[in-house]
Amino acid sequence: xxxxxxxxxxxxxxxxxxxxxxxxxxxxxxxxxxxxxxxxxxxxxxxxxxxxxxxxxxxxxxxxxxxxxxxxxxxxxxxxxxxxxxxxxxxxxxxxxxxxxxxxxxxxxxxxxxxxxxxxxxxxxxxxxxxxxxxxxxxxxxxxxxxxxxxxxxxxxxxxxxxxxxxxxxxxxxxxxxxxxxxxxxxxxxxxxxxxxxxxxxxxxxxxxxxxx
Amino acid sequence: xxxxxxxxxxxxxxxxxxxxxxxxxxxxxxxxxxxxxxxxxxxxxxxxxxxxxxxxxxxxxxxxxxxxxxxxxxxxxxxxxxxxxxxxxxxxxxxxxxxxxxxxxxxxxxxxxxxxxxxxxxxxxxxxxxxxxxxxxxxxxxxxxxxxxxxxxxxxxxxxxxxxxxxxxxxxxxxxxxxxxxxxxxxxxxxxxxxxxxxxxxxxxxxxxxxxx
Amino acid sequence: xxxxxxxxxxxxxxxxxxxxxxxxxxxxxxxxxxxxxxxxxxxxxxxxxxxxxxxxxxxxxxxxxxxxxxxxxxxxxxxxxxxxxxxxxxxxxxxxxxxxxxxxxxxxxxxxxxxxxxxxxxxxxxxxxxxxxxxxxxxxxxxxxxxxxxxxxxxxxxxxxxxxxxxxxxxxxxxxxxxxxxxxxxxxxxxxxxxxxxxxxxxxxxxxxxxxx
Amino acid sequence: xxxxxxxxxxxxxxxxxxxxxxxxxxxxxxxxxxxxxxxxxxxxxxxxxxxxxxxxxxxxxxxxxxxxxxxxxxxxxxxxxxxxxxxxxxxxxxxxxxxxxxxxxxxxxxxxxxxxxxxxxxxxxxxxxxxxxxxxxxxxxxxxxxxxxxxxxxxxxxxxxxxxxxxxxxxxxxxxxxxxxxxxxxxxxxxxxxxxxxxxxxxxxxxxxxxxx
DNA sequence: GACTAATCGAGACGGTACGTCTGGTCTTCCG
DNA sequence: CGGAAGACCAGACGTACCGTCTCGATTAGTC
Numbered sequence: 001x002x003x004x005x006x007x008x009x010x011x012x013x014x015x016x017x018x019x020x021x022x023x024x025x026x027x028x029x030x031x032x033x034x035x036x037x038x039x040x041x042x043x044x045x046x047x048x049x050x051x052x053x054x055x056x057x058x059x060x061x062x063x064x065x066x067x068x069x070x071x072x073x074x075x076x077x078x079x080x081x082x083x084x085x086x087x088x089x090x091x092x093x094x095x096x097x098x099x100x101x102x103x104x105x106x107x108x109x110x111x112x113x114x115x116x117x118x119x120x121x122x123x124x125x126x127x128x129x130x131x132x133x134x135x136x137x138x139x140x141x142x143x144x145x146x147x148x149x150x151x152x153x154x155x156x157x158x159x160x161x162x163x164x165x166x167x168x169x170x171x172x173x174x175x176x177x178x179x180x181x182x183x184x185x186x187x188x189x190x191x192x193x194x195x196x197x198x199x200x201x202x203x204x205x206x207x208x209x210x211x212x213x
Numbered sequence: 214x215x216x217x218x219x220x221x222x223x224x225x226x227x228x229x230x231x232x233x234x235x236x237x238x239x240x241x242x243x244x245x246x247x248x249x250x251x252x253x254x255x256x257x258x259x260x261x262x263x264x265x266x267x268x269x270x271x272x273x274x275x276x277x278x279x280x281x282x283x284x285x286x287x288x289x290x291x292x293x294x295x296x297x298x299x300x301x302x303x304x305x306x307x308x309x310x311x312x313x314x315x316x317x318x319x320x321x322x323x324x325x326x327x328x329x330x331x332x333x334x335x336x337x338x339x340x341x342x343x344x345x346x347x348x349x350x351x352x353x354x355x356x357x358x359x360x361x362x363x364x365x366x367x368x369x370x371x372x373x374x375x376x377x378x379x380x381x382x383x384x385x386x387x388x389x390x391x392x393x394x395x396x397x398x399x400x401x402x403x404x405x406x407x408x409x410x411x412x413x414x415x416x417x418x419x420x421x422x423x424x425x426x
Numbered sequence: 427x428x429x430x431x432x433x434x435x436x437x438x439x440x441x442x443x444x445x446x447x448x449x450x451x452x453x454x455x456x457x458x459x460x461x462x463x464x465x466x467x468x469x470x471x472x473x474x475x476x477x478x479x480x481x482x483x484x485x486x487x488x489x490x491x492x493x494x495x496x497x498x499x500x501x502x503x504x505x506x507x508x509x510x511x512x513x514x515x516x517x518x519x520x521x522x523x524x525x526x527x528x529x530x531x532x533x534x535x536x537x538x539x540x541x542x543x544x545x546x547x548x549x550x551x552x553x554x555x556x557x558x559x560x561x562x563x564x565x566x567x568x569x570x571x572x573x574x575x576x577x578x579x580x581x582x583x584x585x586x587x588x589x590x591x592x593x594x595x596x597x598x599x600x601x602x603x604x605x606x607x608x609x610x611x612x613x614x615x616x617x618x619x620x621x622x623x624x625x626x627x628x629x630x631x632x633x634x635x636x637x638x639x
Numbered sequence: 640x641x642x643x644x645x646x647x648x649x650x651x652x653x654x655x656x657x658x659x660x661x662x663x664x665x666x667x668x669x670x671x672x673x674x675x676x677x678x679x680x681x682x683x684x685x686x687x688x689x690x691x692x693x694x695x696x697x698x699x700x701x702x703x704x705x706x707x708x709x710x711x712x713x714x715x716x717x718x719x720x721x722x723x724x725x726x727x728x729x730x731x732x733x734x735x736x737x738x739x740x741x742x743x744x745x746x747x748x749x750x751x752x753x754x755x756x757x758x759x760x761x762x763x764x765x766x767x768x769x770x771x772x773x774x775x776x777x778x779x780x781x782x783x784x785x786x787x788x789x790x791x792x793x794x795x796x797x798x799x800x801x802x803x804x805x806x807x808x809x810x811x812x813x814x815x816x817x818x819x820x821x822x823x824x825x826x827x828x829x830x831x832x833x834x835x836x837x838x839x840x841x842x843x844x845x846x847x848x849x850x851x852x
Numbered sequence: 853g854a855c856t857a858a859t860c861g862a863g864a865c866g867g868t869a870c871g872t873c874t875g876g877t878c879t880t881c882c883g
Numbered sequence: 884c885g886g887a888a889g890a891c892c893a894g895a896c897g898t899a900c901c902g903t904c905t906c907g908a909t910t911a912g913t914c
Contacts, residue, residue, distance in 0.1 A: 009880085009881075010880095010888085010889085011880080011881065011882085011887070011888045011889070012879085012880065012881085012887080012888035012889030012890065013878070013879045013880050013881095013888075013889055013890045013891075014879080014880065014889090014890075015889095015890065015891095016890075016891075019890095019891085035328075035330065035331035036327060036328075037327075037328060037331075040868085040869055040870085041869085041870085041871085042868095042869065042870085043869095045892095049892095050891085050892080051891065051892040051893060051894090052871080052872095052892095052893090052894095053871095053872085053873090053890090053891080053892080053893090054890080054891065054892080056871070056872085057890075057891095061871085103330070103331075106330040107327060107330045107331055109327075110323055110324075110326050110327035110330065111323075111324065111327035111328075113323050113327075113394055113395055114249060114250075114320060114322075114323035114324035114326075114327050115248075115249075115250060115324075116394070117248065117316070117319040117320045117323065117394060118248035118316075118320055123397050126395065127395075127396070127397065131395060131396065163407070166396065166398075167404075167407060167408060167411065169391075169396075170388050170391045170392045170395075170396055171384060171387070171388045171391075171408070171411070173387075173391050173395070174384070174386075174387030174388040174389070174390055174391030174392070174395075175383050175384045175387040175388065176387070177387055177390075177391065178382075178383045178384075178386050178387030178390065179383045179387070181326055181329075181330060182326055182339070182340075182344060182383075182386070182387075183340070183344065183379065183382070183383055184336050184340065185379070191380070194376070194380060194419070195380060195384070197415070197418075197419050198380065198384070198412075198415035198416060198418075198419050199411075199415060200415070201414060201415045201417075201418030201419055202410070202411035202412060202413070202414045202415025202416075202418070203411060203415075204414075204418075205410075205411075205414030205415070205417075205418060206407070206410050206411050206414055222911085222912075223857090223858075223912095224856070224857050224858070224911080224912060224913075225856080225857040225858025225859060225910085225911070225912085226857080226858050226859035226860075226909065226910045226911050226912095227858085227859075227910080227911065227912095228858090228859070228860095229859080229860075232860085253899080253900060253901085254900080254901080254902085255899090255900065255901085256900095262861095263860085263861080264860065264861045264862060264863090265862090265863095265901095265902085265903095266859095266860080266861085266862090266902095266903085266904090267859085267860070267861085269902065269903085270859085274901090274902085275901095435906085435907075436862090436863085437861070437862045437863070437906080437907070437908090438861080438862035438863030438864065438905085438906065438907090439862075439863055439864045439865075439904065439905045439906050440863090440864075440905080440906065441863095441864065441865095442864075442865075445864095445865085461754075461756065461757035462753055462754075463753075463754060463757075466894090466895055466896085467895085467896085467897085468894095468895065468896085469895095471866090475866090476865085476866075477865065477866040477867060477868095478866095478867090478897085478898095479864090479865080479866080479867090479897095479898085479899090480864075480865065480866075482897070482898085483864075483865095487897085529756070529757075532756040533753060533756045533757055535753075536749055536750075536752050536753035536756065537749075537750065537753035537754075539749050539753075539820055539821055540675055540676075540746060540748075540749035540750035540752075540753050541674070541675075541676060541750075542820070543674065543742070543745040543746045543749065543820060544674035544742075544746055549823050552821065553821070553822070553823065557821060557822065589833070592822065592824075593830075593833060593834060593837065595817075595822070596814050596817045596818045596821075596822055596834075597810060597813070597814045597817075597834070597837070599813075599817050599821070600810070600812075600813030600814040600815070600816055600817030600818070600821075601809045601810045601813040601814065602813070603813055603816075603817065604808075604809045604810075604812050604813030604816065605809045605813070607752055607755075607756060608752055608765070608766075608770060608809075608812070608813075609766070609770065609805065609808070609809055610762055610766065611805070617806075620802070620806060620845070621806060621810070623841075623844075623845050624806065624810070624838075624841035624842060624844075624845050625837075625841060626841075627840060627841045627843075627844030627845055628836070628837035628838060628839075628840045628841025628842075628844070629837060629841075630840075630844075631836075631837075631840030631841070631843075631844060632833070632836050632837050632840055658886090679873085679874060679875085680874085680875075680876085681873090681874070681875085682874095684887095688887095689886085689887080690886060690887045690888065690889090691875090691876080691877095691887095691888095691889095692876095692877085692878095692885095692886075692887080692888095693885085693886060693887080695875095695876070695877085696885090696886090700875085700876085701875090853914100854913105854914085855912105855913080855914070856911100856912085856913075856914095857910105857911090857912090857913100858909105858910090858911090859908100859909075859910075859911090860907105860908080860909065860910090861906100861907095861908085861909100862905100862906085862907095863904100863905090863906090864903105864904080864905080864906095865902105865903075865904065865905090866901105866902100866903090866904100867900100867901080867902095867903105868899105868900090868901080869898105869899090869900090869901100870897100870898080870899075870900100871896100871897105871898100872895105872896080872897100873894105873895085873896075874893100874894095874895085874896095875892105875893085875894090875895105876891100876892095876893095877890105877891075877892085877893105878889100878890080878891065878892100879888105879889090879890080879891090880887105880888085880889090880890095881886105881887095881888090882885105882886090882887085882888105883884100883885090883886090883887105
């Protein structure tokens with residue numbers, strides 16, 4: 001992430017590390033209280049005890065700031081070891097749903113995605129700091145399942161394996177988001193159990209009969 | 214006794230029917246050019262050749278207007294008869310992906326969902342005029358598959374059947390949206406085939422071993 | 427001043443006449459309290475109970491607004507009839523000095539002149555609404571003095587007469603401004619008497635020996 | 640054991656003498672290009688190749704810096720010896736008018752005067768470094784005219800003499816400033832001749848009939 | 853054929869936030 | 884310790900929209 005000036009220190013006063021932390025925290029607090037559309041950078045600055053210019057010096061605008069503020073939320077996700085692949089998946093999906101239940105994530109995430117439909121750089125930022133970053137969970141789950149003997153050791157084609165990871169991620173993340181944000185119903189244990197069952201059975205079946213009939 | 218549209222016409226000049234049409238079309242045009250966040254009602258009014266007050270007299274605000282403008286897009290979805298359940302699903306998913314590829318839908322839909330996280334009335338509006346409205350496709354697909362003998366005639370429990378419809382909708386819509394808008398990759402034929410395979414295998418497997426272990 | 431649409435009423439809501447009055451009064455009040463350099467249009471708007479946009483819709487900026495606000499002050503100048511030309515002049519010069527003693531005039535007028543050195547349109551505005559507007563006093567004084575027989579009925583050359591009016595105005599206005607604002611000493615009765623004496627003697631002498639020997 | 644106060648060697652880097660010169664020159668250059676209101680200390684610092692802090696260490700603010708930068712311009716004024724009092728006055732007035740024609744003087748001087756209406760210290764600074772400093776010209780002119788026999792050797796009352804000097808200065812400076820900056824017309828030879836004639840005739844007449852009628 | 857009542861276009865209104873710019877101050881490192 | 888560099892807080896700038904309002908002008912149906 002940091003590859004600006006590796007050796008030589010830049011002249012002038014260095015940027016305050018505390019400011020960045022305060023700004024991101026204030027952004028999340030403002031998301032909770034106001035939601036994305038009523039969040040203003042002036043308000044964030046006031047909450048963080050910081051001047052507006054300090055924010056604009058570090059982030060191009062509201063969208064990028066919100067993405068960074070929300071991205072930190074997802075770093076607390078981790079794959080629990082519940083003994084079986086199905087249980088592990090259920091666990092992480094429940095965690096994911098819990099994060100999406102927090103208002104700072106709900107409001108910020110969808111708005112950022114909406115904005116990213118017209119801003120390639122923003123889409124990249126979302127992908128880098130949220131999506132790709134969390135694919136580690138899928139990989140970790142696969143490795144653990146292979147160790148348990150629940151999955152075959154390796155996919156035949158490495159490219160095919162990557163495609164499967166992507167598909168899993170799209171289905172899991174998409175379904176949970178749609179359930180909670182669009183359908184507006186809770187992704188509770190019962191729903192997660194049903195969803196995980198369908199997902200696993202589908203994946204196993206697809207692995208058994210690769211591609212076409 | 215009807216309170217909505219009384220038989221007797223209200224006094225005064227009636228609302229122009231042409232205005233509503235022009236406003237919705239102008240809204241979509243503005244979405245294409247500007248995206249949700251830069252769309253302004255003043256601009257929409259100018260495009261539609263209409264005064265701002267004419268818009269505010271009919272819609273509470275930007276969000277509701279955009280939802281109505283986008284909702285019309287999804288009405289053109291229909292379930293093609295391609296001979297098999299899998300092929301039918303693939304067909305409708307591809308149509309859905311095609312709509313999400315249109316900029317007026319991408320930008321408007323996600324933004325509306327984002328706003329709805331803090332506006333219960335807006336969520337209702339989205340659910341009524343978009344989500345529930347399109348569940349007809351799932352029902353229609355099930356009926357047709359039952360007629361073909363691809364699915365058992367009826368689920369044991371009517372409540373359980375509704376739950377399955379919801380799950381299917383969340384998974385399908387969520388996965389396609391996530392694929393196209395978040396992952397930013399095309400939901401092309403190859404991907405749709407893989408996705409449909411997993412979905413169908415999962416549903417069949419789940420139907421075979423209902424719920425418990 | 428007003429030559430836009432003499433006959434036809436423009437469409438739309440007409441501009442509030444009360445707003446303009448309130449804005450100019452608020453501008454003078456702000457000049458008194460803050461002076462030109464610390465006067466902000468936001469503050470003026472707040473004092474006038476008006477939105478910033480309402481100010482910007484009518485005036486291009488701070489400079490023009492201040493000129494208009496100050497110009498109104500000079501409209502209260504009038505030539506008193508004190509029986510002799512010298513006494514009349516002393517009277518109006520004292521009035522002029524009294525206005526320049528008011529803080530809203532001191533601060534605003536000089537700043538506007540300073541700005542006008544880089545803004546031709548502003549200089550024009552000052553000239554039209556302040557300088558030329560008050561030359562009436564010089565003309566009025568001349569007419570009255572001619573009626574009294576203190577001055578010959580008419581200058582030989584009309585162009586020469588205009589030049590004399592300009593000279594008188596430059597000398598009178600310049601001397602009073604310099605005395606009060608630069609030298610920072612009061613233009614009191616004693617000073618005015620001395621100044622008027624020099625001015626009148628000079629003018630009479632120059633009239634007697636036109637141009638040079 | 641570390642010594643904080645070395646006795647022999649004076650610690651610290653001495654203040655750069657070149658900096659002050661560069662800053663004042665840069666200030667005048669910025670006045671020419673931007674005028675007072677758009678001149679910023681950051682810009683001056685950049686032009687002078689100096690840090691902002693270096694300016695603030697030497698001047699309290701923009702106003703004082705500009706006054707010092709402009710004051711230097713007036714030091715080049717000198718009373719030419721053209722043979723007669725009238726000609727001498729015409730000469731120095733033309734010089735004064737020439738300086739006021741330079742943009743760095745026009746813009747800076749009037750703005751400083753405007754600011755000084757609300758800042759006693761600034762008014763003092765202007766009076767000391769510009770006004771009083773140039774009264775030498777009036778005194779010098781009087782001495783020379785007395786030597787030539789054009790003026791009586793000494794005024795009856797020393798206080799009265801000082802009053803006359805002040806009056807002359809107010810009238811001369813005021814008229815030229817008003818002519819060039821407010822009326823916006825050139826103080827050319829013709830105008831200066833007419834003005835000088837009125838001034839001298841007025842002064843001589845006033846000297847002949849002191850004060851009362 | 854006037855009257856009534858709601859519509860229409862236009863555009864001014866009071867607000868609020870924008871993203872930028874400047875003013876002064878402070879913190880860092882270099883000479 | 885002076886000076887260059889530049890980040891910092893504070894706050895005004897002029898613009899853009901918001902949603903409301905006030906106009907005069909239509910455009911029906913009702914008397």
